[in-house]
Amino acid sequence: xxxxxxxxxxxxxxxxxxxxxxxxxxxxxxxxxxxxxxxxxxxxxxxxxxxxxxxxxxxxxxxxxxxxxxxxxxxxxxxxxxxxxxxxxxxxxxxxxxxxxxxxxxxxxxxxxxxxxxxxxxxxxxxxxxxxxxxxxxxxxxxxxxxxxxxxxxxxxxxxxxxxxxxxxxxxxxxxxxxxxxxxxxxxxxxxxxxxxxxxxxxxxxxxxxxxxxxxxxxxxxxxxxxxxxxxxxxxxxxxxxxxxxxxxxxxxxxxxxxxxxxxxxxxxxxxxxxxxxxxxxxxxxxxxxxxxxxxxxxxxxxxxxxxxxxxxxxxxxxxxxxxxxxxxxxxxxxxxxxxxxxxxxxxxxxxxxxxxxxxxxxxxxxxxxxxxxxxxxxxxxxxxxxxxxxxxxxxxxxxxxxxxxxxxxxxxxxxxxxxxxxxxxxxxxxxxxxxxxxxx
Amino acid sequence: xxxxxxxxxxxxxxxxxxxxxxxxxxxxxxxxxxxxxxxxxxxxxxxxxxxxxxxxxxxxxxxxxxxxxxxxxxxxxxxxxxxxxxxxxxxxxxxxxxxxxxxxxxxxxxxxxxxxxxxxxxxxxxxxxxxxxxxxxxxxxxxxxxxxxxxxxxxxxxxxxxxxxxxxxxxxxxxxxxxxxxxxxxxxxxxxxxxxxxxxxxxxxxxxxxxxxxxxxxxxxxxxxxxxxxxxxxxxxxxxxxxxxxxxxxxxxxxxxxxxxxxxxxxxxxxxxxxxxxxxxxxxxxxxxxxxxxxxxxxxxxxxxxxxxxxxxxxxxxxxxxxxxxxxxxxxxxxxxxxxxxxxxxxxxxxxxxxxxxxxxxxxxxxxxxxxxxxxxxxxxxxxxxxxxxxxxxxxxxxxxxxxxxxxxxxxxxxxxxxxxxxxxxxxxxxxxxxxxxxxx
Numbered sequence: 001x002x003x004x005x006x007x008x009x010x011x012x013x014x015x016x017x018x019x020x021x022x023x024x025x026x027x028x029x030x031x032x033x034x035x036x037x038x039x040x041x042x043x044x045x046x047x048x049x050x051x052x053x054x055x056x057x058x059x060x061x062x063x064x065x066x067x068x069x070x071x072x073x074x075x076x077x078x079x080x081x082x083x084x085x086x087x088x089x090x091x092x093x094x095x096x097x098x099x100x101x102x103x104x105x106x107x108x109x110x111x112x113x114x115x116x117x118x119x120x121x122x123x124x125x126x127x128x129x130x131x132x133x134x135x136x137x138x139x140x141x142x143x144x145x146x147x148x149x150x151x152x153x154x155x156x157x158x159x160x161x162x163x164x165x166x167x168x169x170x171x172x173x174x175x176x177x178x179x180x181x182x183x184x185x186x187x188x189x190x191x192x193x194x195x196x197x198x199x200x201x202x203x204x205x206x207x208x209x210x211x212x213x214x215x216x217x218x219x220x221x222x223x224x225x226x227x228x229x230x231x232x233x234x235x236x237x238x239x240x241x242x243x244x245x246x247x248x249x250x251x252x253x254x255x256x257x258x259x260x261x262x263x264x265x266x267x268x269x270x271x272x273x274x275x276x277x278x279x280x281x282x283x284x285x286x287x288x289x290x291x292x293x294x295x296x297x298x299x300x301x302x303x304x305x306x307x308x309x310x311x312x313x314x315x316x317x318x319x320x321x322x323x324x325x326x327x328x329x330x331x332x333x334x335x336x337x338x339x340x341x342x343x344x345x346x347x348x349x350x351x352x353x354x355x356x357x358x359x360x361x362x363x364x365x366x367x368x369x370x371x372x373x374x375x376x377x378x379x380x381x382x383x384x385x386x387x388x389x390x391x392x393x394x395x396x397x398x399x400x401x402x403x404x405x406x407x408x409x410x411x412x413x414x415x416x417x418x419x420x421x422x423x424x425x426x427x428x429x430x431x432x433x434x435x436x437x438x439x440x441x
Numbered sequence: 442x443x444x445x446x447x448x449x450x451x452x453x454x455x456x457x458x459x460x461x462x463x464x465x466x467x468x469x470x471x472x473x474x475x476x477x478x479x480x481x482x483x484x485x486x487x488x489x490x491x492x493x494x495x496x497x498x499x500x501x502x503x504x505x506x507x508x509x510x511x512x513x514x515x516x517x518x519x520x521x522x523x524x525x526x527x528x529x530x531x532x533x534x535x536x537x538x539x540x541x542x543x544x545x546x547x548x549x550x551x552x553x554x555x556x557x558x559x560x561x562x563x564x565x566x567x568x569x570x571x572x573x574x575x576x577x578x579x580x581x582x583x584x585x586x587x588x589x590x591x592x593x594x595x596x597x598x599x600x601x602x603x604x605x606x607x608x609x610x611x612x613x614x615x616x617x618x619x620x621x622x623x624x625x626x627x628x629x630x631x632x633x634x635x636x637x638x639x640x641x642x643x644x645x646x647x648x649x650x651x652x653x654x655x656x657x658x659x660x661x662x663x664x665x666x667x668x669x670x671x672x673x674x675x676x677x678x679x680x681x682x683x684x685x686x687x688x689x690x691x692x693x694x695x696x697x698x699x700x701x702x703x704x705x706x707x708x709x710x711x712x713x714x715x716x717x718x719x720x721x722x723x724x725x726x727x728x729x730x731x732x733x734x735x736x737x738x739x740x741x742x743x744x745x746x747x748x749x750x751x752x753x754x755x756x757x758x759x760x761x762x763x764x765x766x767x768x769x770x771x772x773x774x775x776x777x778x779x780x781x782x783x784x785x786x787x788x789x790x791x792x793x794x795x796x797x798x799x800x801x802x803x804x805x806x807x808x809x810x811x812x813x814x815x816x817x818x819x820x821x822x823x824x825x826x827x828x829x830x831x832x833x834x835x836x837x838x839x840x841x842x843x844x845x846x847x848x849x850x851x852x853x854x855x856x857x858x859x860x861x862x863x864x865x866x867x868x869x870x871x872x873x874x875x876x877x878x879x880x881x882x
Contacts, residue, residue, distance in 0.1 A: 003722035006692035012600035029680040049648035072843035104843030129839040159453040182623040205573040207490035239470040251447035281444035394882040398570040402513035402545030441835040
C-alpha cells in the first residue's frame with residue numbers, strides 16, 4: 001500500500017545555510033532574477049523566496065550556455081560555495097549545474113530586476129504578478145508579515161485570544177451609508193465594516209481578544225490614504241480602569257513590534273532602508289487642545305469642530321515631532337457627535353468621548369476607546385442617537401447578561417506599513433488594493 | 442504634558458502565577474461563573490480569560506455578603522493563596538475582598554455554568570454571546586486558536602510567507618454559481634470563494650505562501666458539514682517535484698500541529714477530552730480504487746463515477762481505520778471533469794488529475810493538488826473547459842512571465858476542528874456560523 005510519512009525533502013536554502021557549506025556544492029531552487037554579462041563571465045542572480053544570491057557563471061564550469069539562462073526561468077541549480085573574504089556573505093557562489101524547470105513565454109513588460117521598479121503606480125498595481133517579484137517590492141510585504149507576527153506575539157504574550165468573526169453580517173458596526181450590500185439567499189446582508197460587535201461579545205468570553213482580518217468600507221473617497229478593503233488589526237480588552245489602559249497597551253505593542261522587526265526582518269529593513277521610530281513616551285493631547293494648538297502655531301482658522309482635516313493631522317505631527325521628538329501622538333476626547341454609539345462618553349463632559357486616535361507621521365492609523373458596558377446606558381445612547389433599539393437586540397444581549405468595563409482599538413495594517421515606509425500612497429503597502437476604480441488583479 | 446509610556450499594569454493571573462504566591466494575597470480580575478452554596482460557606486467560581494478558579498467564601502472573612510455575588514458580575518477580587526495538598530492545584534483560594542465592577546441586568550436564559558450547555562444547537566448559536574462563556578464551549582475556540590498557531594509556526598519554519606489577499610474579487614476561482622455577488626460602485630463584484638489565484642501569483646514572488654482567512658460559498662446545501670462562510674487554511678508551494686510533495690507537507694503539518702496542541706493547549710484538550718490522532722504514515726489510495734474498495738467491501742453499487750457520496754467517505758475511513766489504524770486517508774487522482782481548470786492532469790491518463798483530498802474521520806477536510814504552471818497548457822485547458830480565455834488575462838499573466846512547478850491545498854478550519862472533536866455538526870466549531878438560515882448573531 002502506498003503511504004506518505006511526512007518526510008519533506010528539498011529544504012529552502014538560506015544565506016546561513018550557504019555559509020555552512022564552505023567548499024561544498026549545494027542545491028538551490030530559484031528563479032533567475034537577473035543575468036549580467038561581463039567580459040568572459042557573467043553574474044547570475046538567483047532569487048529564492050526571501051533572498052537573492054549572486055552567482056558567478058563561467059561557461060567552462062557550467063553545463064548550460066549563458067543564453068539558456070533566461071530571466072524568470074525557474075531552475076534547480078548546483079553551486080559551489082567558495083570562501084571569499086571580500087564578498088558581503090564571505091563567500092562566492094560558482095554556478096556549476098543548472099536544470100531548467102520552467103521558462104516564461106514572454107519577458108515582463110516592466111523591468112523588475114533593478115533596485116526599484118521604475119513605473120507608474122497604475123502599472124505597478126496592474127502588473128502585481130510580476131512587479132512584486134522585484135526584491136524591494138516584495139520586501140514591503142515580507143515586512144508587513146513581520147508586523148503582523150510581532151503584533152500576534154505581543155498580544156498572545158499578554159493573554160489575548162485570537163478570534164475570527166464573520167464578514168457577512170446582518171448590520172454594520174459603524175453605521176452610515178459606507179457599507180457594501182449583498183444578496184444573501186434573498187435577504188439583504190452586508191460586508192463587515194469592522195469586527196466591533198463580535199470582539200465586544202468575545203470580551204465577555206475570553207476577556208482579551210484580537211482579530212486580524214479584512215474589513216470593507218464602501219467609502220467613495222478617492223485619496224492616497226483610503227482603501228475599500230483593508231486589513232484591520234483589532235484588539236479589545238476587558239477590566240480596563242480607563243481608556244488610557246488601551247493607549248498604554250498600544251504603546252507597548254508598538255515598541256515590541258519594532259524590536260521584533262529589528263530582530264527578525266533585518267534583511268527587509270535594509271532593502272527598504274527603514275528607520276524604525278523610537279517609542280519612548282507617546283505624547284497625549286485632547287482633541288480641542290490639539291485644534292487650538294494647530295490654530296495658534298500655524299495661524300489657521302478652525303473650520304471643523306468635530307474632526308481633523310488631513311492637513312491638521314500633518315501639522316499636529318510636525319509640532320510634536322519638533323517639541324518632543326515623537327513620531328506618534330495620541331489625540332483623545334473626540335466629540336461624541338462624531339463617534340459611534342458604543343463609545344463611552346466622558347463623565348465630566350458628555351460632549352466628549354473616552355476615545356482616542358493615534359497619529360503616526362501625519363496620518364491617523366488607529367481609532368480606539370472605551371465602550372459602554374452597561375445595558376441601560378447603551379440603550380439610552382442608541383435612543384439618543386435616534387437608532388432603532390430593537391435592531392440591536394442581539395448586540396445588547398451581551399450587555400444585559402453582564403460585561404466587564406472594556407475597550408479596544410483598530411489599527412489599519414496597510415496604512416501603518418505605509419507610514420513606516422514613508423510612502424505617499426497606502427496602495428504601495430497593499431498587496432492587491434481595492435478602490436473606487438480598481439477591482440483587479 | 443501628558444504622555445503614555447507603555448507600562449501595562451493589571452496582568453492576567455494564571456494558575457501558574459497563583460502557585461507562586463503561597464501564603465499571599467493576589468488580585469484577580471474575573472467574572473463570577475458560579476456560586477455554589479454549602480453549609481456555612483460557599484464555593485465561588487471565578488472565570489478568567491482562560492481558566493476557572495474555585496474560591497472558598499466564608500462570610501466572616503470577606504467584605505461582601507454572599508447574595509451580592511451575582512453570577513456573570515465582573516469583579517476585582519483579592520484571594521489568599523493557601524497551600525492545600527489535597528486540591529488539584531495544590532492550593533486553596535480564600536476569597537477575602539470583592540469589588541463589583543459591573544453586574545448583569547438579567548440572568549442568562551440558558552444555564553451556562555454546568556459542564557455542558559444543555560440546549561438545542563439553535564439556542565446555543567442564537568445566544569452565542571452567553572453560551573460561549575461556558576468553560577467547555579469556549580475551549581473549542583481556544584483550541585481552534587491553537588490549531589491556527591500551530592499551523593503558522595510550522596509553515597513559517599518551512600519558509601512559507603503569510604499573505605492576505607482581497608476578498609472582493611472580479612471573478613471566482615472555483616467557477617460555478619456558488620458565488621456571492623455584490624454591487625461594487627455600480628459594477629458587479631464577487632466574494633472570494635478561495636484565494637486560489639492570489640496564492641498562485643504569490644508563489645511567483647515568495648515561492649511558498651500561506652493564507653488563513655475567510656472564504657465565501659453561496660452553496661444552498663443545508664447540511665451538518667457545509668457553511669456559507671468559513672475559514673480556509675491555504676498554502677501553495679513552488680518547486681514541487683510532484684503533487685505528493687504537498688501531501689508530505691500536510692502530513693508533517695498535521696503531526697506538528699498535534700504536538701503543538703499537546704504542548705500548549707493541555708487545558709483545553711482535557712476539558713474537551715480530545716484524543717489526538719496519531720499521524721505516522723497516512724495511507725494513499727487512488728479515487729477509482731477507493732470507489733472499488735468501498736463497493737467490494739460493503740457490496741454497494743457505484744452510482745457516481747466522478748465524486749464520493751458522503752456515505753462513501755465515511756465507509757472509506759472505516760476501512761482504513763480497521764486495516765491500518767490511520768484516521769486519515771489521502772484519496773488521489775480525482776477525475777478531471779470534477780476538478781477546476783487550474784488542476785494539472787496526469788501525464789499518464791488525462792482523465793485523471795494530480796490532485797488529492799484528505800479524509801479525516803469520515804469527512805473530507807482538504808482539497809489540493811498540482812497546478813498547471815505552463816502558459817500554453819493553461820490556455821488549452823481553459824478552452825477545453827469552454828471558458829473565456831480573455832477573462833483570465835490577469836491570471837494568465839503570471840504563467841506567461843514564468844512560474845515554477847507548484848501546487849497547494851486548502852483545509853477547512855472549522856471542519857477540521859469539528860472532526861478533531863468528533864462533533865456531528867461543523868457549526869459547533871464555528872464561532873458565528875453563516876448558513877442558509879442564519880445571519881445572526
